[in-house]
Amino acid sequence: MIEFQTLAGQNVLRDAYGFARRQLRRLVETYPDFYPMYTMQGRWKHSGEAWTHWCDGFLPGMLWIVYAREAEAKAPDARWWREQAIRYSKPLEPRKLDRDVHDLGFIFMSPYYRWYRLTNDPTLKAVLMEAGNTLALRFRERGEYLRSFVSEDSLFIDIMMNVGIIYYAALEREDARLMDIANRHSLTSRRVLVRGDGSTAHEGLFDLETGAFLKQTTHQGYRGDSCWSRGLAWALYGFSTCYGYTRDPRFLQTAQACADFYIERTPADGVPPWDYDAPPESRSQVDTSAAAIAAAGLFRLGGLSPDSAKGLLYDNVARHIVASLCRNLAQPDAEWEGILKAGVYHIHKKLGVNESVMWGEYFLMEALDAALGD
Numbered sequence: 001m002i003e004f005q006t007l008a009g010q011n012v013l014r015d016a017y018g019f020a021r022r023q024l025r026r027l028v029e030t031y032p033d034f035y036p037m038y039t040m041q042g043r044w045k046h047s048g049e050a051w052t053h054w055c056d057g058f059l060p061g062m063l064w065i066v067y068a069r070e071a072e073a074k075a076p077d078a079r080w081w082r083e084q085a086i087r088y089s090k091p092l093e094p095r096k097l098d099r100d101v102h103d104l105g106f107i108f109m110s111p112y113y114r115w116y117r118l119t120n121d122p123t124l125k126a127v128l129m130e131a132g133n134t135l136a137l138r139f140r141e142r143g144e145y146l147r148s149f150v151s152e153d154s155l156f157i158d159i160m161m162n163v164g165i166i167y168y169a170a171l172e173r174e175d176a177r178l179m180d181i182a183n184r185h186s187l188t189s190r191r192v193l194v195r196g197d198g199s200t201a202h203e204g205l206f207d208l209e210t211g212a213f214l215k216q217t218t219h220q221g222y223r224g225d226s227c228w229s230r231g232l233a234w235a236l237y238g239f240s241t242c243y244g245y246t247r248d249p250r251f252l253q254t255a256q257a258c259a260d261f262y263i264e265r266t267p268a269d270g271v272p273p274w275d276y277d278a279p280p281e282s283r284s285q286v287d288t289s290a291a292a293i294a295a296a297g298l299f300r301l302g303g304l305s306p307d308s309a310k311g312l313l314y315d316n317v318a319r320h321i322v323a324s325l326c327r328n329l330a331q332p333d334a335e336w337e338g339i340l341k342a343g344v345y346h347i348h349k350k351l352g353v354n355e356s357v358m359w360g361e362y363f364l365m366e367a368l369d370a371a372l373g374d
């Protein structure tokens, strides 16, 4: 169970943010125009397999976070951060029509939504709405879900992090059809992927003829009936976002169930094993990226919780996790190119195991930004 007495002081948070900003600059200057995914022995550029192309929004998303903070602080290099953020965001635009991935929320909300909020430029909003519309094309009436990238009969918990862009497009366009798709996908995910104890399955499989739900299974977790910690963190954050858009109490209840499972089942420092049900010898491998996502999700859930005591609890746990992650930074290892050590991508394929991973960096930055405040 997480003990949440340890909160990082502002100086620890500021040091961590300063280190993250330096590593980000190093990445941009060392490998210009390269969109990394995971490190190999601490190096971003390598020939390792991608499995699927879902990470390109995270680097520009981080650049926008840094730009916003630096501009607020009237830092002399704020302009440089803005130029880099635009340089890495623009090439993503054609992917608003990408039908090969279920990740258009990751790819567009991380950079374009931040860019739009900073500028109010309607062309950026149009890109977000088009990407939301494209993602909605994955919806299957039989089964009522957005299909994953692997096959027609497959639903991933990760898609709960992406469905937000459909809600966004639905609300901006006042489009009842998109709203209905987003709601039905979220309710199906809640019904078939979130268990009674708040744990989650990675994947659900459906009968293509009848739409009947068949079974829970996994690609990146230990087993179909286990709880892959990153999937749990995606659910915690994703259902919180879903509640933010809809105010449907069913989504709040699900986000809280996932958060409560995370708090009860994660070790005291708030950093989970890669899968809660993996055998003990394998469970010693933590996934700091799951912790970073959970921290960012808990900040979001804390801010949305109608019950102020629960909101405060989630906020405190988020701060405690951020404090722990500040102890996992790569700072003492000058050769390491990432920010946060000990993330995991795909343990069975041996991709990015005990490495820095781009989504871990992004959600750490988002959580640090929330913890630091204005």
Ligand code: GLY
Pocket (backbone or CB within 6 Å): 054, 158, 220, 230, 345
């Ligand atoms: N594809 C999402 C993940 O690896 O968590």
